[in-house]
Amino acid sequence: MVKAYLRYEPALTFGVIASPESNVVYDPSGRLLLAAALDRLAAWDLKRGLPSITFAPSSSSPSLVIFCIASSPSAAASSSIASGHADGSIRLWDAETGACEATLHGHRSAASALRFAPSGAVLASGSKDCDVILWDVVAQAGLFRLRGHRDQVTDLLFLDSGKKLVSCSKDKFIRVWDLDTQHCLQIVGGHRSEIWSMDVDPSEKFLVSGSADPELRVFRIRQSAEEGEDWSKWDVLKLFGEIPRQSKERVATIRFNKNGSLVACQVAGKTADIYRVLDETEATRKAKRRMNRKKEKALAKSMATEGNGTVIDPLPAKDLQNPAVIAADVFKLLQVLRASKKICSIAFSPSNPPKGCLATLSLSLNNNMLETYSVDSEKVSKMYSIEMHGHHSDVRSVSLNLEDNLLMSTSHNAVKIWNPSTGDCLRTIDSGYGLCSAFVPGNRYALVGTKGGTLEIIDIASGSSIEVIEAHAGSIRSIIPIPDEDGNIGARGFVTGSADHDVKFWEYQWMQKSDTDSKQLTVTNVRTLKMDEDVLAVSIGTNQVGKQYIAVALLDCTVKVYHLDTLKYCLKLYGHKLPVLCMDISSDGTLIVTGSADKNLKIWGMDFGDCHKSIFAHSDSVMDVKFVYKTHYMFSVGKDHTVKYWDADKIELLLTLEGHHAEVWCITISSRGDFIMTGSHDRSIRRWDRTEEQLFIEEEKEKRLEESFEADLDNDIEHRYGQKDDTPDEGSVGVPGRKTKETLTSADAIMDALDTAEEELKRLNQHKVEDLKNGNGARFQPNVIMQGRSPSDYVLNVVSNIHPNDLEQALLQSLPFSDALKLMFYLKEWSLVPSKEALQQSYRVICLVYFLQECKDTIGFNLAAMDHVKELLAMRSDAPFRDAKAKLMEIRQEQSKRSDRSTDGNERRKKKRKKASGES
Known part of the structure; x- marks a missing residue:
């Protein structure tokens, strides 16, 4: 008989507050701070310091690590939160329920940037594959793919009410895209190193970008009413100036606050520079002061050189009265925020700040913490800090008590006591670098062996370390309780093994310092086993x-x-x-x-x-x-x-x-x-x-083999059907989705359904013919696979169960043309059925038909236009050659005439000589 085992499945994950790979954003309401915790999202209530909603995918995998998140500016949007994952997928979440509404596949590598349009109905995503994809959030499908960048896309933003998109990349360029015509309007250079972030103020007047350069670059954004010689015909961005930065590290994040009065520049270090954006009056006043200082310096310099006979031209009066405002006059350094650890991301709160504050700024740190600061004109003050729910570094040991209701974990500077059923942190105790740990029977005390060789006794009830014993000269690698003859674990004491070559045996003792104090636990070394090498376990x-x-x-x-x-x-x-x-x-x-x-x-x-x-x-x-x-x-x-x-x-x-x-x-x-x-x-x-679910060894072997085959299939699909070239066309547009295992499975399901329905229609027609021929009135036996549905309803059911994004890719890229014609056969019947699903699927397929027809018309129009342009260019390029050819023909004709005349003259002279010789 085949032996069965019980399956283990993931049940709970805790201990991570914020992943260092991802950014933090506020939810649409501005009440909760969204932070990625590996493959999950958590919405933190900063005042209470607790997670309100957890967004978790259906499965846990290293390929689902979240690299970027975005929140819709419109709270009315159905899917108001988006997350980009390491496998290139984009997930849309409901901000109220935490449910995953859709998974969008289009990128071939990790998503690196996300941004919602102002309406919340369109999402732009950038990736390490250098592409930008526009997604329809309502239809949960891709719109188109924008190519042109030659390195990772680092940030995105929308302009002109979502009609234009700006993208920056590690290729040192900023690109402006027109989303109506789907082409690149402008390529902006100037940065000497990789561009990491950019942002635009709410009034869309300035765009600020940052890189590893020692300054920030500020661009003016062209308004719809602006015309003149200063702007070229197609330019949207124009360099306004540069702002010197305080830090030497590269820029990591640039963000404006809600009203655009502040802009924060976070670097890849422990600081964030906060600049104040001055209005026109203040900027003009500052420019005048700058010009006055420049005038004073010029006068002082002229007085110093007057004795040498050198004459310095004074500054023009026009520049003094109406000085030109530069970027340094508009952006003024207000505060420098210095955190305790390296900052990973920043986010301004969209809600109204507390009274007396200019804004509220939240940070995620690389030591698994979230901090929130209030920013005013005089100082930056910490308001909230979330750090209790996780270790600041990796977890080195875990241990359960005898009743399995307490869990202890150790890290480089703290010991935490958890409830293993809920994941709640009950105690946090400062300690050394704990490498091993164990509970003392009775659940009142615990032992921690540290990297420094000390043995710490922890009082769980008070959450403190009551004694630190210098147990070993090297790091303690193991703490093992000694069971007695009856099997009671730890009743006799415990054993420690260390890198100092010693294995020590310890016994518990109770010590009372005074008559008023209660007894406390202590330990005594009773035996030592000497070894020749370091003890590892x-x-x-x-x-x-x-x-x-x-x-x-x-x-x-x-x-x-x-x-x-x-x-x-x-x-x-x-x-x-x-x-x-x-x-x-x-x-x-x-x-x-x-x-x-x-x-x-x-x-x-x-x-x-x-x-x-x-x-x-x-x-x-x-x-x-x-x-x-x-x-x-x-x-x-x-x-x-x-x-x-x-x-x-x-x-x-x-x-x-x-x-x-x-x-x-x-x-x-x-x-x-x-x-x-x-x-x-x-x-x-x-x-x-x-769990109670059984597993069998042979089935698990087959499953692992299938997974390896599927991984090979994914690699083959990527190799054979990859849509990205090593050198993409300049500003080209492509299909947003890509072939995946899901799209191939969807196409196979549609083809199987079409074949089954076709066979059923043939059987039904044959039955009708035989019934008319024989007149016996035999009952038709339907196909069991169709579960009592008609062929049209059966195909409709299969198509309706496919995700919209996968359906679009399956119909456009994977479904053969013959099967696509079969599918068109059912459109008329679906459109006549008063069913919501039938109308939806008819609309989708018809939209795809019109989309293909539109693409065909566009391609034909473009080909005809290119042929016409080619003819014009050929005519223009061949004009001088035609003139030269005509002249050459004229010369040749003249030469031929001359040669003919010379030939005729020679013949006449020969005849005359012959005639003269005959007469003689």
Whole structure:
């Protein structure tokens, strides 16, 4: 009989406040701050410091890491939040419910910039594939693709009520696109390095862009009424001037506030420069003061050189009375915001600021924090800070108490106590760099082993460290509780292993400092086991007869096993090519599993120390491994971002759990094995729950094989049908979507439905003919696959179940022409049916038909125009050649006439000579 196992699935993710890869924005209402947490979005209530809404995709994958987010300026828009992911997909979210309304596929690499049009109905996305795509948010489909940039698109913005689009890129150019005609109006250069961000004020008067240059560039935006010699016919942007920056780091983000009175320039460091935008009166006054200072300097210089006889021309009176306003006169440095850590992104709040403040500015920091500051004319003050809900760096160890209702995690400077069921942070305790941890029985105290070699005793109730013991001279790698003869874990004390070559045994003691104080826990070293190498891991196990062993993994790639009571040498396990980083002994004491930096797991017998099996487990170092209690099932985690579930008896891989986006450092398993907890370098803690769904080894093998085939198929599609060339045409326009696995599946579904409906129509017609011929009135047996629907309704049902974006790409790129003609056959019937779905699908297909016809007409018109232009150019280019050719013909004709005349003269002279000779 085939053995069945229970499946583990992702259940909860917590510990991440803001990903450093993405930006932060406010929601349309301005009440919540949206921050990306790896593959999820969270809307934070800054006053309460709690997430109000969580936006999570249906599946968790490293390819879904969010790189950019955007919020619609119109709160009435149906899909008011958009997120761009690492796989190039764009997801549209409902701001009220947190539901994902659509997934748009068009980019071939990570999305890097998103911006909604002022109406909220159009979304522009830029990517690392150098393309810009315009999306119809209402129809959830792509409009067109704009090509021209030769490097990653870094920022986007709309002008002229959404009629024009401005894009900047790492290719050092800014492009202005006319969305009505879908072509590039203007290419703006001038930056000497990669452009990283830009923004426009609400009145659309100025555009500010920033790069690694030491100044910001300010452009004036052409208004519809502006005409004259200063502007060329097609220009939209014109350089107004430059603003010197305070920092030497490159610009990361530039943003205007809601009313355009402030502009913030955040650099790739710890500072953000805040400039005030002066009105015309203030700017003119500042320009006059600048000219007066210039005049004073000129007068002082002329007085100094007067004795030398040098004459300096004074400044023109016109320049003094009506000085020209430059960018430095309009933008005045107001404040410099300095954060505690590197700033990743900034966002101005669109809501009204508190009384006495000019604006509210929110920051995301690279240490997993969100901060909000109030900006006024005198200072910048911190208002809110969100940091309790996550570690500031990677999670190095996790451990559960005996009741599985408390979870402890350690990081470089803090210990956090969590509720593993809800993900709520209960306590945050300052500590050293914790590499390992364990709960003390009773759930009142906990132990933390640090990188500095200290052992910290944590009081969970008070949330404080009550004692720090100098336990080792090197970093402590393992803290393992010692079970007693009855199986009570940790009742007798614990063992620590360190890089100072020592394995120390500790016992619990209670100490009372005075008669009024309560007793507090302390520990005492009772035994020490000296080793020859650094101790990397320690594990304790008890066999079936009650005999206890301690296994010690050393830096020389070996594992030594000792009797726990006498510390006498028992076994030596060798075979790993690199040091053993983790190990565990099964609860019955028969097996020991070791994980190494050589990417292998080895399963050993504890009786003779023989290696049962060596498994190539991970594609990078194995960081932790644990047995499920009272079973031979085990979990391993590694630097390849995966968690793997194994059967140690059959030596089979049962399941691969993907979800972490960086190295997985640690794992802990509940006492009943109903859930596991993992901690990662991406600062997240994930819970994986055991479900009632069964899994079978053969099915999982087939599924992994299919996934590898699908990955090869995706690569083949990208290679064969990729729409992007290495050198795109200047300002070209392309199809917005791309062929994906979903579009191919959709096209196959439509073709199968058309074939099934065609066969059904043939059977139905044949039945009618036979019924008329025989007159027996036999009943027609419909096809079971169609579930009682008519052929038209069956095709309509299949087409309606396809996502609009996938349907458009399937019809335009994947559906054969013959099948497209078959689909047209049903349009008339769908249009006559009083059904909303039928009318929608008819409208979509008809729109595609008209779209193709329009494209055909446009191409024909363009070809005819190009032929005409070609003829005109040929006529113009051939005119001098025709004149020269005519002259040449005239010369040749004249030469031929001359030669004819000379020939005739020669003949006459010959005749005369012959005649004269005859007469003589």
